[in-house]
Amino acid sequence: MRQRGVSFWLLLGFTLFVCAFLIVPVVMSMLAGVTVNYQTGISSGFTLRWVAQVWEGYSDTIFRSIGIALACLACTLVLGVPAAYALSRAQSGFARAIEELLVMPVAIPGLATAMALIVTYNTLGNFRTSWTFILVGHVLFTLPFMVRSVLAVLSVIDLKTLEEGAASLGASFRQRFFTVVLPNCRPGILAGSLMVVTLSMGEFNMTWLLHTPLTKTLPVGLADAYASLRLEVGSAYTLVFFVMIVPLLIGMQMLARR
């Protein structure tokens, strides 16, 4: 076997160090969520008490977050896919400007966007206290990710010629859109969906300002738990978050690969 040089071992050591740096806190936090008393350490024994307490107090935030993420996905699909299609077809400078402007909500701090939404819509019926208020913020923030993913796919395939081919075979605009455009956008739509759901689930900045005590999302509840309850409960919350979101993301990934 070839003798490995010093640089190999240095690199390996560095890689392991970085991994440990990232993974150890996650493991610690998860362990903290199931230890009886974190101050005493693991010797105090394990318990599911904290997890149960989180579930009792915060399960609504979990389901709300999943609900908002899925609603957000629906909105970005309905708005974003046709928008990307239209932008890819339009050659004008105006379309390019729109494409750039779409990423503004990502560049602008979430707090600023949230403030603008509150200032504008505070007095609009029950909108301020509804979960749809948070949804609007999330759609604003995640839409560019959907549009960009679909645009990336559209820039690779010659959709215009494909559509012309379909039209020459008698397909109307609606038939072309559903039989040719959408199926060929699929990789972009799936990649975008994954981004949108992930971002919406974890969004905190904006949601922190947009939420009301009755419309807390998972990350907001998490901050709540960290701030006002004991460390074990906060950690148990992280654990629940992890257990809920990882299968969801893996499921979406598998769907995207198929």
Add this chain to the structure above:
Amino acid sequence: MSPLGIRLERCAKTFPDGTRALDPLDLEIRAGETLVFLGPSGCGKTTTLRIIAGLEAPDAGGRVLFDGEDVTQVPIENRNVGLVFQSYALFPNMDVRGNVGYGLRIRGVSAAERSARVDEMLAMMRIEALADRRIDQLSGGQRQRVALARALAVRPRALLLDEPLTALDAKLRDTLRVDIDALLRRLGVTSIYVTHDQAEAMALGDRIVVMDHGRVAQVGAPRDVYYTPATAFVADFIGTMNRLQGRVENGQFVTGAGAEMLFRPESVRLAEDGPIAGTVAAAFFLGDHTRIFVDCSGRQVIVESTERREFARGAPIRLSIDAASVMTLKDTP
């Protein structure tokens, strides 16, 4: 269905940025003929095809007529014309069968009838073995066969082909050209073929429309276009053309005072007693013939010879050109 006759009336095309792609064009495409639009890129040939297909609208005042019926406002999906593209434009989300049957599916043809028709098309294009392949598993030549099958499956009133062989390598181009020719003759469908390749145009076209800078330079049968070019552009674009100053004497062309005369390389004979003297500037042995560049007192003449001997550079040579094969152009200065 009887073949479709197409007429273009004052069809011009100006793009939004002001570029004039096509000057007003009047053209009659006869039912069942294969008409080839030939010209360099940017000459307006593809624009003309797209106007016929319904992918572009002519400028105001232009009309497209199918069998006398004005279809200028009819969108492409209702014109029932088959389109074959240089880039094939096959749907990557469907297999070969799905692509060929697409037009039938759109028209709501029953699954059984569709399947039978697809099989028939695949057999006609000799690609039965590829029926269940994905598009990305096909070679360029196979893709173009699928594209042809797809366009013909719906029994279009006319078949429009936009540089269908340009993306293929030379050998494949030759085989597919022969196949397309046989196919068009057999089906008797009105076909419009766009190409920049003069060999393709000559081989396939009943008539050729030579285009240059958005204008029609000449319309005619391949022989007319080759032997009696109407303009200097046509003369130079199709085949190789020699030019020498001179006149006809005793049934032969002689250099000297006179008009500028044009002649093809293959009509030049090498003759010991030929009236035109020159020296060999370069000679290329191409197997079936030798292409000789002859320097005739400062002007270059290209000659094709089937003689087996070698032509040494700098050797004197004498040429003779039959009077019947020299031509003059009206617009030659």
